[in-house]
Amino acid sequence: MTDPAATAELDAVTRRFGKGGTPALDNVTLQIRPGRMSGLVGPDGAGKTTLIRLLAGLLDPDAGAVTVFGHRATATDRARIGYMPQRFGLYEDLTVIENLRLYAELRGLPDSARAGRFAELLRFTDLTRFQGRFAGKLSGGMKQKLGLACALVETPDLLLLDEPGVGVDPVSRRELWAMVQQLTGEGIAVLWSTAYLDEAEKCDEVFLLNEGRLIHAGPPAELTREVTGRTFRLLAEGRGRRRLLTRMMDRDDIRDATIQGASLRLLTAAGAAPPDDTQAVPPRFEDAFVDRLGGGPKGTSALAESYRTIPDTGVAAIEAKGLTKRFGDFTAARDIGFTIPRGEIFGLLGPNGAGKSTTFKMLCGLLTPTEGQGHVAGHDLRHARAAARQSLGYMAQKFSLYGDLSVRQNLNFFAGAYGLTGAARRARIAQLTEVFHLGPYLRQNAGGLPLGFRQRLSLACAVMHEPPVLFLDEPTSGVDPIVRREFWSHINGLVQKGVTVLVTTHFMEEAEYCDRILVIYRAEQIALGTPDELKADAAAHTGRADPTLEDAFIALIEAHDAEAEAAA
Amino acid sequence: MAGRLLAMIVKELWAILRDPRARMILIVPPLMQFFVLGFATTMEVKNTAIGIYDRDGGAWSIEIAQRIGGSPNVARVIPLHSEAAIRRAIDRQQVIGVLSFGPEFSGDVAAGRPAEIQGLFDGRKSNAAQIVAGYMSEIAKGVGAEVSVQTASSQSVVTHWFNPNLQYLWFTMPGLVVIITTITGLGLTSQAVARERELGSFDQLMVSPLRVPEILIGKVVPPMLVGFFNASIYILLISTLFGVPLTGSVPFFYLSLLLYLLALAGVGMLVSSLSQTQQQAFLGMFLVAVPAILLSGYASPVENMPVWLQWVTQADPTKHFLVVSEGVFLKDMPIPDLWANTWPLALIALVTLGTSAVLFRARME
Numbered sequence A: 001m002t003d004p005a006a007t008a009e010l011d012a013v014t015r016r017f018g019k020g021g022t023p024a025l026d027n028v029t030l031q032i033r034p035g036r037m038s039g040l041v042g043p044d045g046a047g048k049t050t051l052i053r054l055l056a057g058l059l060d061p062d063a064g065a066v067t068v069f070g071h072r073a074t075a076t077d078r079a080r081i082g083y084m085p086q087r088f089g090l091y092e093d094l095t096v097i098e099n100l101r102l103y104a105e106l107r108g109l110p111d112s113a114r115a116g117r118f119a120e121l122l123r124f125t126d127l128t129r130f131q132g133r134f135a136g137k138l139s140g141g142m143k144q145k146l147g148l149a150c151a152l153v154e155t156p157d158l159l160l161l162d163e164p165g166v167g168v169d170p171v172s173r174r175e176l177w178a179m180v181q182q183l184t185g186e187g188i189a190v191l192w193s194t195a196y197l198d199e200a201e202k203c204d205e206v207f208l209l210n211e212g213r214l215i216h217a218g219p220p221a222e223l224t225r226e227v228t229g230r231t232f233r234l235l236a237e238g239r240g241r242r243r244l245l246t247r248m249m250d251r252d253d254i255r256d257a258t259i260q261g262a263s264l265r266l267l268t269a270a271g272a273a274p275p276d277d278t279q280a281v282p283p284r285f286e287d288a289f290v291d292r293l294g295g296g297p298k299g300t301s302a303l304a305e306s307y308r309t310i311p312d313t314g315v316a317a318i319e320a321k322g323l324t325k326r327f328g329d330f331t332a333a334r335d336i337g338f339t340i341p342r343g344e345i346f347g348l349l350g351p352n353g354a355g356k357s358t359t360f361k362m363l364c365g366l367l368t369p370t371e372g373q374g375h376v377a378g379h380d381l382r383h384a385r386a387a388a389r390q391s392l393g394y395m396a397q398k399f400s401l402y403g404d405l406s407v408r409q410n411l412n413f414f415a416g417a418y419g420l421t422g423a424a425r426r427a428r429i430a431q432l433t434e435v436f437h438l439g440p441y442l443r444q445n446a447g448g449l450p451l452g453f454r455q456r457l458s459l460a461c462a463v464m465h466e467p468p469v470l471f472l473d474e475p476t477s478g479v480d481p482i483v484r485r486e487f488w489s490h491i492n493g494l495v496q497k498g499v500t501v502l503v504t505t506h507f508m509e510e511a512e513y514c515d516r517i518l519v520i521y522r523a524e525q526i527a528l529g530t531p532d533e534l535k536a537d538a539a540a541h542t543g544r545a546d547p548t549l550e551d552a553f554i555a556l557i558e559a560h561d562a563e564a565e566a567a568a
Numbered sequence B: 001m002a003g004r005l006l007a008m009i010v011k012e013l014w015a016i017l018r019d020p021r022a023r024m025i026l027i028v029p030p031l032m033q034f035f036v037l038g039f040a041t042t043m044e045v046k047n048t049a050i051g052i053y054d055r056d057g058g059a060w061s062i063e064i065a066q067r068i069g070g071s072p073n074v075a076r077v078i079p080l081h082s083e084a085a086i087r088r089a090i091d092r093q094q095v096i097g098v099l100s101f102g103p104e105f106s107g108d109v110a111a112g113r114p115a116e117i118q119g120l121f122d123g124r125k126s127n128a129a130q131i132v133a134g135y136m137s138e139i140a141k142g143v144g145a146e147v148s149v150q151t152a153s154s155q156s157v158v159t160h161w162f163n164p165n166l167q168y169l170w171f172t173m174p175g176l177v178v179i180i181t182t183i184t185g186l187g188l189t190s191q192a193v194a195r196e197r198e199l200g201s202f203d204q205l206m207v208s209p210l211r212v213p214e215i216l217i218g219k220v221v222p223p224m225l226v227g228f229f230n231a232s233i234y235i236l237l238i239s240t241l242f243g244v245p246l247t248g249s250v251p252f253f254y255l256s257l258l259l260y261l262l263a264l265a266g267v268g269m270l271v272s273s274l275s276q277t278q279q280q281a282f283l284g285m286f287l288v289a290v291p292a293i294l295l296s297g298y299a300s301p302v303e304n305m306p307v308w309l310q311w312v313t314q315a316d317p318t319k320h321f322l323v324v325s326e327g328v329f330l331k332d333m334p335i336p337d338l339w340a341n342t343w344p345l346a347l348i349a350l351v352t353l354g355t356s357a358v359l360f361r362a363r364m365e
Helices: A046-055 A097-108 A111-125 A140-151 A170-184 A221-227 A240-250 A286-291 A300-306 A356-363 A384-389 A407-417 A422-435 A450-462 A481-496 A508-512 A531-542 A547-568 B003-017 B020-040 B059-070 B085-090 B104-112 B123-141 B168-199 B202-205 B212-240 B248-276 B277-292 B308-314 B317-331 B334-340 B343-363
Strands: A008-015 A025-032 A037-041 A064-067 A081-084 A158-161 A191-196 A205-210 A213-218 A229-235 A254-260 A263-268 A276-279 A318-327 A330-340 A346-347 A373-377 A392-395 A469-473 A500-504 A514-519 A524-529 B047-053 B074-080 B097-100 B117-120 B145-149
Touching: A008 A046, A008 A318, A008 A508, A025 A046, A025 A213, A037 A046, A037 A170, A046 A158, A046 A191, A081 A140, A081 A286, A081 B104, A097 A140, A097 A373, A111 A140, A111 A170, A140 A158, A140 A170, A170 A191, A170 A547, A170 B117, A170 B248, A205 A221, A205 A286, A213 A221, A213 A286, A229 A318, A229 B047, A240 A263, A240 A481, A240 B212, A254 A300, A254 A481, A254 A508, A263 A286, A263 B123, A286 A481, A286 B047, A300 A422, A300 A514, A318 A356, A318 A469, A318 B020, A330 A356, A330 A469, A330 A514, A330 A524, A346 A356, A346 A508, A356 A373, A356 A469, A392 A450, A392 B202, A407 A422, A407 A450, A407 B003, A422 A450, A422 A500, A450 B248, A469 A481, A481 A500, A481 A508, A481 A531, A508 A547, A514 A531, A514 A547, A524 A531, A524 A547, A524 B085, A524 B117, A531 A547, B003 B020, B003 B212, B020 B168, B020 B212, B047 B059, B047 B123, B059 B097, B059 B123, B085 B097, B097 B123, B117 B123, B168 B212, B168 B248, B168 B277, B168 B317, B212 B248, B248 B317, B248 B334, B248 B343, B277 B317, B317 B334
Parallel strands: A037 A191, A037 A205, A081 A158, A158 A191, A346 A500, A346 A514, A392 A469, A469 A500, B047 B074, B047 B097, B117 B145
Antiparallel strands: A008 A025, A008 A064, A205 A213, A229 A263, A229 A276, A254 A263, A318 A330, A318 A373, A514 A524, B097 B117
């Protein structure tokens, strides 16, 4: 069933890595059409990269056929494919324009055409001002734009983009998106892979992958329609919403529940009556995805139930006073100050390189502030570093446990590192193993665990010593919505026990769970408030009704830029 | 404290030993190097040609010429008849050296007077020439004569202590233990921190209550255990399979080995703390290992180096440990002499480990 109109297609394609393992792609059939923005959506490990590499002719399928421009993908005219891998091969020690020249050379673009094409690409990517800068010195977003420009040196007929939005802040992500969308207007077929479900909603066509299987192919609205009339908002006042969330998630007639600022967002089971005191809201792509995956997890966190109650000592859990960090003459963070009381989730938001990671690292003791003070659970980070560390749990964005060690060895190590020995250690590890259902995996290498279990193991190691404070650095980037909900149900439960959480994130869904959010931009804090306050702020600024948190974030940054320009 | 340290050591041990491939790499290549290098770096000179300029023609000069001809190391004896012919033969590399007997030689020997043979050797092959000169001396001694090597002024007499038969394995094996221990020791420790940095687990480690000394000790102990294990195997093999005499104090050798491994670990940690990636650490390891070995005296004697370089070699732990190893194996070196080459190891270990701790702290950011 070859579709002559399709630029590329997969016909019942299966691809495995290694023998006997679950296939990375399982019997996938899809068509990519010219002039359309096709989204390849799914969590990490769903098979997105494998699919793109098959289309680029870098892999052979084990079964089925991959056809690009009417030929087998491995034998087709590759000059017509633009391919931007996840880590685009930019040469960091070359300047922007030198990188472009290099790719023009590799692509065999004639000399006469270069000057014009470069000017066009630089204008298109808004990099003209930076063409003399080394690629290594560009921000994450600018690097991705340059990568895109290099992939576009010769206008392709098929553009494959492997997670161009990863590690890129919402502002740059929107710009990149707008750029690529413009290309589809020229008749190019674009495949944009992403783990962000909100991006899927904006595609002309979506291929939704989960664990190698194609869950949905077609316009996103088709999938979203399945949950029409089943999404509601439940207004919850103050702190009570966390307990309410747990209750809602435990109910059988509720398929999914998430926190949206001060309110809850609910997805009811098909045919169930709308819950009391709710108002209907339009469905989202993510609702439909969660529904297809069988609904969200239960809300009661076994971890939180077994956790000690953190005593209320009246001392702020985390305190930052005039935190400043300079690297040479570059100021990465200037005069950051806030106080987080016990039992609060506090979010740090900001574009890449704005100083949010620097602030985060100063507070967990990885960086020594140039000026100012930080306290964690009452311990001064400068003078009582060890005590401060003993009272915090840390979870990095990237899986940062020991992949070559078994699950048990990882647990043993972190238990020992936090001073647990003998019977106390064995008891705690047994407890965590049960809470996170790690039993069958204890002897496996941590690196080879399914993503969801790696996530659980990371959290298990971070809470090994029942710390009063948790530091989370983009804890759920790339994981599927079910794993994210499970993770946040634990956090939600822990907070009710008095644990305080500091989280940095690019994911607006994560930010919604926060009690308060601090927006950091250009090394300074530009806004502090609850998600709803920030949204209301943005609504007042832009005049947009019911903006998302991402809209609010972008509005704040734009307003700050405008102010800075007016002042200059 | 003890619990944290133990957890760190156990984790590092697992990190080294858990991967079956890594396990192989730790044991098998060093053993292969050991055998291959042991047999390949031969110092023996074979198949050489020796010229004889015999102005004596007496019984003893002919006796010596025949003994030389019968030696397994000499392939041919070429009779020469003039000073010019000697010069030509050496110039054209027909012979590696010439023995020149004066007219009084046999008479001197017979009368019990000191009898001398003039030896002329090809200075372009200084190493081989020295060895051949040694062989010649041994043969000449058999008849109570001496070979005086033609140098500017001195009339040196070569005798070989500790290894009278000049068995090359005796030379190379005690040195090889040192070299292979150096490579594995540096290799393992230089990866220790860099690997964590690359894996992304470094931050996780730094936010834990583990203190810098605990992390460092935890990272140093497993490579040292591996070093002990490997060195013990070598010592066993060298003294049994290769028959090299183990004459000195073995406990002292282990004390020295302990300090040497500490010094190596310090150097390795320095490299590792300075490296951002495992690749940098790997290259950095070579940057350190090659000069350490070249300056150690393994390949060329330290005494032949310029004076300033001899001072530099004092900072090279490999140099000191090489003296100890050779001393313990061949020379039955007395404890005070061994100690003289052991305390510098302790000093170097102290400096390198201390610096790496400081650097480790500084490089955290």
